[in-house]
Amino acid sequence: MIVAIDGPAGAGKSTVAKKLAERLGWMFLDTGAIFRAITWYFLRNGYPKRRDFQNMLLGLNIGIRDSRLVVNAVDIGDEIRAPVVDKYVSDVAATLCVRDYALQVEREIVQKHENIVVEGRDTTTVVFKDAELKIYLDASVDERAKRRFNQLIELGLSGITLEDVKRDIIERDRKDKEREHAPLKVSSDAVMIDTTGLSVEEVVDRIVNLVNAR
Numbered sequence: 107m108i109v110a111i112d113g114p115a116g117a118g119k120s121t122v123a124k125k126l127a128e129r130l131g132w133m134f135l136d137t138g139a140i141f142r143a144i145t146w147y148f149l150r151n152g153y154p155k156r157r158d159f160q161n162m163l164l165g166l167n168i169g170i171r172d173s174r175l176v177v178n179a180v181d182i183g184d185e186i187r188a189p190v191v192d193k194y195v196s197d198v199a200a201t202l203c204v205r206d207y208a209l210q211v212e213r214e215i216v217q218k219h220e221n222i223v224v225e226g227r228d229t230t231t232v233v234f235k236d237a238e239l240k241i242y243l244d245a246s247v248d249e250r251a252k253r254r255f256n257q258l259i260e261l262g263l264s265g266i267t268l269e270d271v272k273r274d275i276i277e278r279d280r281k282d283k284e285r286e287h288a289p290l291k292v293s294s295d296a297v298m299i300d301t302t303g304l305s306v307e308e309v310v311d312r313i314v315n316l317v318n319a320r
């Protein structure tokens with residue numbers, strides 16, 4: 107069974123999906139991490155021009171080990187969460203050759219597992235259209251900015267304000283919704299959950315009930 111969780115930046119997708127997978131004892135795939143790993147790799151290599159993305163992807167190998175992404179055999183850990191990756195990732199993810207590459211990686215990983223929770227934009231509308239359960243998580247912009255800000259503080263980053271993070275989220279929402287390939291949108295057969303004011307446990311409980319009902 108595939109449970110696909112979609113929604114905008116900071117809606118709680120990663121946290122909820124990870125907890126849900128733990129609760130169910132299933133594999134967890136964070137698809138945003140794949141786009142982040144590609145962006146990290148591009149930045150590491152001098153950030154190529156868009157027309158050279160395809161070529162650069164030829165030297166990239168992304169796999170998964172113990173639910174963690176491995177890039178060319180190296181676990182790059184939290185480096186993919188750095189603000190510089192945040193800044194470039196929407197543009198990278200808007201490129202068709204990158205989306206094709208990520209889609210292939212995602213499908214390969216999912217094929218190897220019987221039950222899996224996949225999380226990320228377009229997982230319900232493009233990549234796993236046939237998922238047995240689709241969830242769209244949302245939350246207000248203020249709440250999403252606050253969550254992302256706290257996450258960055260936990261990662262030990264300083265010199266960033268809540269206002270900066272909010273501006274970044276609004277900009278990313280706009281780019282993700284307006285992009286030509288696989289824009290962020292709500293699948294008609296997805297269950298919508300507004301997580302504003304809900305705890306992670308409450309959201310996970312709701313989804314577990316939906317899984318059990320299928």
Ligand code: DC
Binds near residue numbers: 115139199227
């Ligand atoms: O969820 P996140 O913030 O880690 O996602 C990083 C970026 O990747 C974000 O700008 C949207 C993009 N993304 C995407 O286009 N498709 C996905 N399936 C997952 C993420």
